[in-house]
Amino acid sequence: MNDPLENWADQVRAGDVRAISRAMSAIENRSSEAEALLKYLFPHTGRAFRIGVTGAPGTGKSTLVDQMAAFYRRQGKTVGIIAVDPSSPFTGGAILGDRIRMQRHAGDNGIFIRSMATRGYLGGLAQATGDATLLLDAAGKDVILIETVGVGQGEIEVVRLADCTLVVLVPGMGDDVQNLKAGLMEIGDIFVLNKSDREEAGRFEQQLLAILELVPARNGWKPPVVRMVATANQGTDALAHQIDLFRKHQAGATDRGARELVYWKEWLLRLLQGRLIERTLGNHTSEAEFDRMVSEVAARKKDPYAAVNEILARSKRD
Amino acid sequence: MNDPLENWADQVRAGDVRAISRAMSAIENRSSEAEALLKYLFPHTGRAFRIGVTGAPGTGKSTLVDQMAAFYRRQGKTVGIIAVDPSSPFTGGAILGDRIRMQRHAGDNGIFIRSMATRGYLGGLAQATGDATLLLDAAGKDVILIETVGVGQGEIEVVRLADCTLVVLVPGMGDDVQNLKAGLMEIGDIFVLNKSDREEAGRFEQQLLAILELVPARNGWKPPVVRMVATANQGTDALAHQIDLFRKHQAGATDRGARELVYWKEWLLRLLQGRLIERTLGNHTSEAEFDRMVSEVAARKKDPYAAVNEILARSKRD
Numbered sequence: 001m002n003d004p005l006e007n008w009a010d011q012v013r014a015g016d017v018r019a020i021s022r023a024m025s026a027i028e029n030r031s032s033e034a035e036a037l038l039k040y041l042f043p044h045t046g047r048a049f050r051i052g053v054t055g056a057p058g059t060g061k062s063t064l065v066d067q068m069a070a071f072y073r074r075q076g077k078t079v080g081i082i083a084v085d086p087s088s089p090f091t092g093g094a095i096l097g098d099r100i101r102m103q104r105h106a107g108d109n110g111i112f113i114r115s116m117a118t119r120g121y122l123g124g125l126a127q128a129t130g131d132a133t134l135l136l137d138a139a140g141k142d143v144i145l146i147e148t149v150g151v152g153q154g155e156i157e158v159v160r161l162a163d164c165t166l167v168v169l170v171p172g173m174g175d176d177v178q179n180l181k182a183g184l185m186e187i188g189d190i191f192v193l194n195k196s197d198r199e200e201a202g203r204f205e206q207q208l209l210a211i212l213e214l215v216p217a218r219n220g221w222k223p224p225v226v227r228m229v230a231t232a233n234q235g236t237d238a239l240a241h242q243i244d245l246f247r248k249h250q251a252g253a254t255d256r257g258a259r260e261l262v263y264w265k266e267w268l269l270r271l272l273q274g275r276l277i278e279r280t281l282g283n284h285t286s287e288a289e290f291d292r293m294v295s296e297v298a299a300r301k302k303d304p305y306a307a308v309n310e311i312l313a314r315s316k317r318d
Numbered sequence: 319m320n321d322p323l324e325n326w327a328d329q330v331r332a333g334d335v336r337a338i339s340r341a342m343s344a345i346e347n348r349s350s351e352a353e354a355l356l357k358y359l360f361p362h363t364g365r366a367f368r369i370g371v372t373g374a375p376g377t378g379k380s381t382l383v384d385q386m387a388a389f390y391r392r393q394g395k396t397v398g399i400i401a402v403d404p405s406s407p408f409t410g411g412a413i414l415g416d417r418i419r420m421q422r423h424a425g426d427n428g429i430f431i432r433s434m435a436t437r438g439y440l441g442g443l444a445q446a447t448g449d450a451t452l453l454l455d456a457a458g459k460d461v462i463l464i465e466t467v468g469v470g471q472g473e474i475e476v477v478r479l480a481d482c483t484l485v486v487l488v489p490g491m492g493d494d495v496q497n498l499k500a501g502l503m504e505i506g507d508i509f510v511l512n513k514s515d516r517e518e519a520g521r522f523e524q525q526l527l528a529i530l531e532l533v534p535a536r537n538g539w540k541p542p543v544v545r546m547v548a549t550a551n552q553g554t555d556a557l558a559h560q561i562d563l564f565r566k567h568q569a570g571a572t573d574r575g576a577r578e579l580v581y582w583k584e585w586l587l588r589l590l591q592g593r594l595i596e597r598t599l600g601n602h603t604s605e606a607e608f609d610r611m612v613s614e615v616a617a618r619k620k621d622p623y624a625a626v627n628e629i630l631a632r633s634k635r636d
Contacts, residue, residue: 035623042621211529261609264616268608269595271626276594277587290586291579298582303360305353308589 005033009040012139015078017109020139024114027131030278038131041138048080048137049247052162053147054187059168060194064230064239065147069111071236072143080136080144083115084129084158112136127274129158130267159187160266164246166239168192171204188223190242196227196235219253221246284314323351327358330457333396335427338457342432345449348596356449359456366398366455367565370480371465372505377486378512382548382557383465387429389554390461398454398462401433402447402476430454445592447476448585477505478584482564484557486510489522506541508560514545514553537571539564602632 011019026034051068053061062083069079105111116128129146136144146162159165167188191212193205208225224242228235250256281290293310296302329337344352369386371379380401387397423429434446447464454462464480477483485506509530511523526543542560546553568574599608611628614620 039621039623042623043618046618260616261612264622265609265612268612268615268622268625271622272599272629273591273595275626275630276598277591280594281590291583294579294583294586297586298578300361300364303357304582304586304589305357305360307586308593311590312593 005036006040009037009138012037012041012135013044015109015140017112020112020135021114023135024116024132027128027135028116030128034131038134042134045134045137048133048141048144049164050133050137050144050146050162051243052159052165053145053168054159054165055168055192055194056170059170060230061147061168064166064168064192064194064228065145066105067230067233067236068145068240069105069143071240073105073108073110077142078110078140079112080139080141081111081113081147082129082132082136082144083113083147084117084125112139112141126158126161127270130161130270133161163250164189164243166190166192166243168194169204169208170195171198171200189221189246190239191223191225192235192239193225193227194230197229197232201227219249219255221249280315281311285311323354324358327355327456330355330359330453331362333427333458335430338430338453339432341453342450345446345453346434348446352449356452360452363452363455366451366459366462367482368451368455368462368464368480369561370477370483371463371486372477372483373486373510373512374488377488378548379465379486382484382486382510382512382546383463384423385548385551385554386463386558387423387461389558391423391426391428395460396428396458397430398457398459399429399431399465400447400450400454400462401431401465402435402443430457430459444476444479445588448479448588451479481568482507482561484508484510484561486512487522487526488513489516489518507539507564508557509541509543510546510553510557511543512546512548515547515550519545537567537573539567598633599629603629 008019008023012023023034023037026037053065055061065081065083069081072079105113114132116125116132133144133146146159148158165187167190169191171193191208193201193208195201196205205225205227212223212225226235226239226242228239230236253259285293290311293302293307297304297307326337326341330341341352341355344355371383373379383399383401387399390397423431432450434443434450451462451464464476466476483505485508487509489511509526511519511526513519514523523543523545530541530543544553544557544560546557548554571577603611608629611620611625615622615625
C-alpha cells in the first residue's frame with residue numbers, strides 16, 4: 001500500500017488541481033499534514049521562476065498579473081498565482097476574488113490561482129506564502145507570480161521570497177507621492193509605470209528615473225522602468241523581456257550560491273521563530289491577554305522581562 | 319540587609335558611573351543579573367528623550383553626536399551615548415574608541431558613553447541596545463543619543479528604538495548615491511547635511527529636498543534638512559532647535575498612546591523571540607551546525623521542516 005501522503009504528493013507533482021487546492025488549504029490552516037506533504041515535495045522544488053509584484057492598492061496589479069499569466073501561457077509555460085493580503089482577515093472576500101479571476105482563465109489547467117490572507121496576530125503569512133510557493137514549484141509551475149495587495153513591511157517580507165520583484169506605480173494617484181512608500185525604491189528589480197496613457201505619465205516617469213538614478217546598482221543591475229497599460233495589454237511584451245533580461249543577469253551573477261544560502265538561512269530562522277512563537281504564545285496566551293500585558297508594560301506597571309517570563313512559564317505548564 | 323541588586327539599582331539611579339558601567343557589561347554579556355537589575359529599574363524609566371543617529375560610515379556621526387552632547391550639557395542636561403556597531407565583533411576596538419571619546423568629556427560625570435557590538439550569529443543587538451537605553455533612562459540621563467556605525471537592516475532596527483531619528487548625509491562622497499541606502503529616506507525625522515561647507519553641498523541639498531518632497535508626511539511632520547559642519551560646531555544650535563520642534567510635535571500628536579503600544583508590543587515579541595531562539599538554537603546547535611543545515615537545505619538534501627524539527631528535538635533533550 002502506498003502512503004496516502006505520497007499519493008497526494010504524486011498528484012500534486014502531476015499538476016492535479018484538486019490535490020493542489022487541498023494542499024493550499026492545509027498550508028493556510030497550518031495543519032501538520034501540510035508539513036508532511038511538503039517534506040515529500042521539497043526535493044522536487046527549485047525549478048520555478050518566482051516573480052513578486054507589489055505596489056499600492058489601485059495601481060492595477062491584478063490586471064497586470066493576469067496579463068503576464070496569459071503571456072506566459074501563450075508561450076506554453078504553466079503559471080501559478082498567489083495573491084497575498086497581510087492586512088485582511090481570512091474571509092470569503094479572498095475566495096470571491098479568486099472565483100472572479102478564475103473565470104478569466106476558465107478551463108485552463110495550466111494556471112492555478114489562490115489568495116492567502118493573515119489569520120491571528122502572530123503573522124506567519126510570509127511563511128505560508130513561502131510554503132505555497134514551494135507547493136506550486138513542486139507542482140511543476142514554470143512561473144509563479146506572487147502578488148501583494150498593499151505595500152507594507154509584511155508585503156516587503158513576502159516579495160523577498162521572489163527571484164525578481166516588480167514594483168507597480170501609477171502616475172497622478174491624487175498625489176504622486178502616494179506611490180513611493182517605505183522601502184519600495186530599494187526592493188524593485190523592475191519598475192512598472194502602469195496606466196501610462198495618463199497625461200501626467202511623462203512627468204512622473206522623469207521623476208521616477210531621477211530617483212532611480214540615485215539608487216545604487218545591485219550587482220551590476222540598474223532597475224529599468226517599463227511603461228504599461230495593463231487593461232489594454234500594452235507593454236506586456238516589454239515587461240516580459242525585461243524580466244527575461246533580469247533572469248539571465250541573475251543566473252550569471254557570481255553571488256548566486258551565496259544568495260541561496262542567505263535565502264535559506266532566513267527561511268530556517270523564520271520557520272523556527274514561527275514554530276517557537278506559535279507553540280509558546282499561540283497555545284497559552286490569547287491575543288487579549290498579550291495585549292493586556294503590552295498595556296501594563298507601556299504603563300510601567302509590569303516590566304517587559306516579567307511579562308515575557310510569564311508567557312514562557314505558561315508554555316512550560318503542559 | 320538590603321538586596322545587593324536593589325543597592326546596585328539605587329546606585330544606577332543616583333547616576334554612579336561605575337554602577338552603570340557594570341550594568342552595561344552585564345547587558346552585553348546577557349547575564350541573568352542584567353535582567354534582575356532591569357526589573358528594579360524599569361518602573362523608573364520613560365523620562366529620557368532618545369535620539370537615534372544613523373548614516374553611512376564617514377559622514378561624521380561621532381563628531382556630530384559629541385557636539386550635540388556638549389550642547390545639551392551646556393543646557394545643564396545629562397547625556398548618555400550608546401554607539402552601536404552590528405557588523406563588528408566584540409573586540410577591543412570599541413573599547414579603545416570609547417576611551418578616546420571619553421577623554422573629550424573627561425571629568426564630566428553628566429555624560430556617559432558606551433559602545434556595543436554584536437556577538438554570535440543570533441543577533442540580539444537591538445535587544446541589548448534597548449536594555450542599555452532603559453538603563454541610562456533609569457540612571458536619569460535627560461537625553462540618550464543612540465549612534466549606529468553603519469546603515470543596514472540591523473541599524474534601522476536599532477534606531478527604531480529612538481523617539482527621533484537623525485539621518486546624516488554628506489555631499490560628494492565619491493558618488494552622492496552612496497548616502498542613500500535602503501530605507502534611509504523613510505526613517506529620518508530630521509536630515510542632517512554634514513560637511514556642508516563642501517562645494518557640492520548646494521546641489522546635493524537641492525537633490526535631497528526634491529526627494530523629500532516625494533516622501534509622504536508622517537502625522538503632519540515634514541522632515542527638515544539641517545546644514546552642519548560638525549567639526550567646526552556649525553549648525554548644532556539649528557539641529558537642536560529642529561529636534562526640539564519635533565519633540566513638541568510628537569508630544570502633541572494624537573497617536574501617541576497607540577505608538578507606545580506598538581513600540582512595546584514589538585519589544586515584547588522581540589524579547590520573546592530572542593529568548594526562544596537563544597534557548598533553542600544557541601544552547602544546542604552551533605553556528606557551524608546551523609550553517610551546514612542551511613547548505614543541505616539549499617542543496618535540497620534536507621527539507622526545511624526536517625531541519626527545524628531537528629533543531630527543536632535537540633533543544634528538548636535536556
